[in-house]
Amino acid sequence: MPPEKIDSLADDVKPLVLELLRQNSGLTARVDELLAQNKALLARIADLEAGHGKPPKTPDNSSLPPSHGQKGNVAEPTRAKKARKGRPGVARALAENPDATRDIYAERCTCGAALAEAGQELARAWDHVDLPPIKPITTRLNLFRSTCPCCKARVTAQPPADMPEGSPFGPGIKAAVAYLHGCQMVGFKRLTELCEGLFGLTLSQGAISNMLARMGQPFGAAAQQIAATVRSSEVIASDETSARVKGKTHWQWTFGCTTAIYHVIAPTRGKCVPTDFLAGARPKVWLSDRLPAQCTHADAHQFCLAHLIRDAQYAIDHGDTLFAPQFKAFLKMPARSGADGPISPTARLQRIGAALTANWIVCWTSSPPMSRAATCVPPSR
CATH class of the missing domain: 1.10.10 (Arc Repressor Mutant, subunit A)
Incomplete structure (x- = not known):
């Protein structure tokens, strides 16, 4: 049995016991550290396993930019391509109003006989396009002055308005x-x-x-006119994306209507940016994605169809073969349909509502719970 007190040990054994106790204390701390690291790794494995099986995010089903998409390798052709049928070539169209025209007449035949210009017919015509030599034009302005014969005042000429000093x-x-x-x-x-x-x-x-x-002042005045045009519109669309300004993350905001688009770079992505832009105005409809900072600025809100189509595509990639494809087709349905003329939103819903309802009932009654969960569309943001 171990001794109750170190003092009871022999003098030659006591240093060895103290050293072993110090090593045991260090091993205990190392074990605690390894246990904490093991716990963190187990949590990481659980997160990875939870996300296993989800479809990869692509520019078509998420907010990834098109530059992040990967193109597949082109398969080698298994057989020689068929020769394409010939068709008339397409050349650059002749200019409607050329700056200059040169008529070139045939002068002599190969036999040496001279040919008259009268009676010759046009054989070929083409345009020769080139840039003239570009050089700055320097205008020297000399302002003269004179002495008034009446009051003897010295009068200097004023510079022209288009060439100020x-x-x-x-x-x-x-x-x-x-x-x-x-x-x-x-x-x-x-x-x-x-x-x-x-x-x-x-x-x-x-x-x-x-x-x-x-040039900042005239550009600023034009920008204010554009902002006033967008602000007074009944329908406003907005979007934002990140940008780097002097090494810091900012956000580019765009606010647009049918006739104008206003652009501003702000250091925040918050709701204060569209609020400050509106300056008290309230449009009838606001079009944007589901970012909370872009909502509740108008009497009605329309979610961006492109974002909803991406969400539907993500559900399709996840395995939904019933609801998501019909929902995507509904979102991409054109506003006009041939001779039927314009289609109202109510008519569009009625046209596809029956198919959506039938497929949703089939999905809900015949699919296991995990498949039903796969039909849920994740948020874009």
Whole structure:
């Protein structure tokens, strides 16, 4: 039996016992650590097993972007393809209003005889399209002054309205710089090289920065007009997606109607963004996905059909062969049907409601509980 007290041990045994006790304490802590790690791994395995069997998320059945989709390998052809039937070739259509026309007449025959222009018929015609040499046009403005013969005041001429004093760059250069930087995402350094190589125009990065800064006020006024147009619409559609701004996650919001689309980048994905945009206005219908921040902004709300079609596709990939395919067909049903004219929402529901109901009853009465659960459509968000 072990001794009740260490002091009762012999002096030569006591250090050995103390060392063993220290090692036992360390082993106990290591065992506790391994038990905690084993518990975490068991929970991880349970999560993976719970998700086993679910269909993979693709751009067609989830919110994954199209760039994340994988294309399958093209199978090798088992036999030679049949030769395609010949058909008339298609060439570029001739311009309706060419800037210039050159008539080229035959001058001499191969035998050396001269040919008159009168009576010659058109044999072939084509358009030759090219760009003229692009170079900036520099206009020197000299303002003169004179002395008034009456009051002896010195009077200086006023500059023309289309060429004010200050920045030397005209509206054509400003428009090109704004388009290349804002729409084509050309950076300042590459933009200076592009202007030099393509236009023969020397620009510094500072000049580009000042140019864009001065254009902020007219662009801001136009943006406010677009926002007012969308805000006053009876039907507004919205959506948002993430974006990186100066190393931080922001969100790009779009609010659109039939005639205009307003775009804003905000540091939040919250409800405050559409609320601030509406500024007290309340449309009749709001169209968006099921993100709570985009709901309850109008008298009625229409869920985005593209998101619902994706959810139906996810249920189909999960094994639902009854309800989800009919639901997807209902969502993709066109608003017009040939000579029948426009189809009201009520008529669309009546047209497919019987098929949906019959298939749902069959699914519910004949399928086991696990198959019935597979018909539930998961949320998009």
